[in-house]
Amino acid sequence: MTYEDRLVMKRYLVTGRRKYRWHDPGTTFEARLDPDAERRAIARGSIRVIEAIETKLPDGGYTLPRDWPERADAPPTRDDREVALASKTREG
Amino acid sequence: MAFTKQTALHDYIQIDHEDCSNAFRSFSVDNTDSDVDVSGFSVSGNDESLSGTRAQSFSGEAFYTPELHDILWHLYQDRAVFFMEWQPDGLVDSSREVWSGNVQLRSYPPGATRGDVRVVSLTFKAADDDGIRCSAGNT
Numbered sequence: 724m725t726y727e728d729r730l731v732m733k734r735y736l737v738t739g740r741r742k743y744r745w746h747d748p749g750t751t752f753e754a755r756l757d758p759d760a761e762r763r764a765i766a767r768g769s770i771r772v773i774e775a776i777e778t779k780l781p782d783g784g785y786t787l788p789r790d791w792p793e794r795a796d797a798p799p800t801r802d803d804r805e806v807a808l809a810s811k812t813r814e815g
Numbered sequence: 816m817a818f819t820k821q822t823a824l825h826d827y828i829q830i831d832h833e834d835c836s837n838a839f840r841s842f843s844v845d846n847t848d849s850d851v852d853v854s855g856f857s858v859s860g861n862d863e864s865l866s867g868t869r870a871q872s873f874s875g876e877a878f879y880t881p882e883l884h885d886i887l888w889h890l891y892q893d894r895a896v897f898f899m900e901w902q903p904d905g906l907v908d909s910s911r912e913v914w915s916g917n918v919q920l921r922s923y924p925p926g927a928t929r930g931d932v933r934v935v936s937l938t939f940k941a942a943d944d945d946g947i948r949c950s951a952g953n954t
Contacts, residue, residue, distance in 0.1 A: 739833070740882075741833055741834045741835070741882075742833075742834035743832055743833055743834070744829075744832045745834075759895065759897075760831060760832060760897065760898065763831060763889060763890070763895065763897070764831070764832065764833070766889070767885050767886060767889065769833055
């Protein structure tokens with residue numbers, strides 16, 4: 724399961740006649756299921772995917788806390804550039 | 816102190832996350848350690864042994880029905896590793912201990928005897944090194 728997969732949850736409807744993961748028939752639940760278990764459950768008619776829910780903040784849809792320090796206005800020093808470069812190297 | 820004795824009537828059994836409690840009429844979990852002989856020469860001549868490998872499995876007798884077949888056949892045919900859970904009295908008491916693990920169904924022998932109810936004996940063997948665990952229920 725990739726990092727992106729972990730950010731996607733799905734809403735399921737229990738379509739079978741028995742409880743699925745303790746959820747009653749006809750009810751919905753949200754979960755990140757193991758792909759194989761999900762495939763088998765859908766194939767035998769136990770559950771159905773209603774929608775995928777991506778757990779992310781919308782662009783610009785968040786604000787920093789009120790007491791968050793303001794952005795520094797001094798030009799970056801050599802240390803700042805080295806930290807940024809090291810960070811980029813680690814990500815790459 | 817008295818022990819809480821009870822008749823087994825309300826056990827919860829889950830196969831591949833599906834409630835299959837009503838399909839079973841008997842169920843058990845088997846935990847067996849092999850016996851490793853470490854006996855040496857001694858004055859007493861007594862045997863010595865240590866625990867060796869551990870084998871774990873669920874087994875039970877289920878009613879052979881189309882609904883259970885729909886679940887089990889594909890698990891057996893695909894050699895699937897799937898989650899299984901047993902909670903004694905779990906349908907009425909969520910605080911009871913829970914036995915669970917990833918297992919495989921290694922044999923699937925449905926059959927019939929004229930005039931008798933259709934049943935199938937099933938054994939689910941632990942399929943990963945986590946084995947079958949026993950954890951506390953919801954308190």
